[in-house]
Amino acid sequence: GNSVTQMEGPVTLSEEAFLTINCTYTATGYPSLFWYVQYPGEGLQLLLKATKADDKGSNKGFEATYRKETTSFHLEKGSVQVSDSAVYFCALTLGGTSYGKLTFGQGTILTVHP
Amino acid sequence: DVKVTQSSRYLVKRTGEKVFLECVQDMDHENMFWYRQDPGLGLRLIYFSYDVKMKEKGDIPEGYSVSREKKERFSLILESASTNQTSMYLCASSFGRGTHHFGPGTRLTVT
Numbered sequence: 001g002n003s004v005t006q007m008e009g010p011v012t013l014s015e016e017a018f019l020t021i022n023c024t025y026t027a028t029g030y031p032s033l034f035w036y037v038q039y040p041g042e043g044l045q046l047l048l049k050a051t052k053a054d055d056k057g058s059n060k061g062f063e064a065t066y067r068k069e070t071t072s073f074h075l076e077k078g079s080v081q082v083s084d085s086a087v088y089f090c091a092l093t094l095g096g097t098s099y100g101k102l103t104f105g106q107g108t109i110l111t112v113h114p
Numbered sequence: 115d116v117k118v119t120q121s122s123r124y125l126v127k128r129t130g131e132k133v134f135l136e137c138v139q140d141m142d143h144e145n146m147f148w149y150r151q152d153p154g155l156g157l158r159l160i161y162f163s164y165d166v167k168m169k170e171k172g173d174i175p176e177g178y179s180v181s182r183e184k185k186e187r188f189s190l191i192l193e194s195a196s197t198n199q200t201s202m203y204l205c206a207s208s209f210g211r212g213t214h215h216f217g218p219g220t221r222l223t224v225t
Binding site: 032091101102106107 | 118145147149151153154155156157158159162172204206208210211212213214216217218219
């Protein structure tokens with residue numbers, strides 16, 4: 001079956017530190033890959049996505065590259081801010097008759113201190 | 115902007131009660147989804163619907179049912195609530211295989 005594995009959290013960083021959150025996947029076929037973010041007290045919102053191998057998604061200073069050879073989609077940001085404190089979810093969807101349903105990783109809690 | 119609303123942010127119910135969670139979207143999306151979110155497990159798909167009156171089971175449908183009588187509304191029903199259904203419930207909608215748009219969630223506690 002399809003699955004997504006994220007690095008164990010929580011992750012605690014100081015402001016302006018470099019962030020990496022690892023994400024690997026197992027899928028039958030060629031998935032599209034996503035990072036969603038959940039700020040405290042809110043629902044999830046799309047952070048970035050990539051739909052084919054070697055695509056790079058980027059938004060708000062965050063980046064992730066779709067690596068088919070390593071089945072990975074690691075999230076990176078060069079300098080985190082306190083406002084980036086949130087839960088980050090890696091997810092995939094397949095084509096065909098999947099209707100876009102998502103398979104999520106476990107989520108990684110990020111806390112950024114001033 | 116797409117808006118997905120859920121009927122309650124917080125809900126407390128007793129074991130054995132029938133519970134209805136309502137979700138409404140305003141962008142004419144054909145797909146709607148119910149997920150539950152638990153710490154360390156991420157989000158897991160309960161049911162989804164790809165058209166009015168059409169539904170399919172997700173990964174964890176046991177103990178739940180759904181209803182979609184109108185395109186904009188997707189209801190999740192707990193026929194007889196149990197304590198292991200205490201969780202955060204998130205509704206989402208999408209067009210085709212596009213981006214999911216999520217509601218704010220309903221935190222359900224079953225005592």
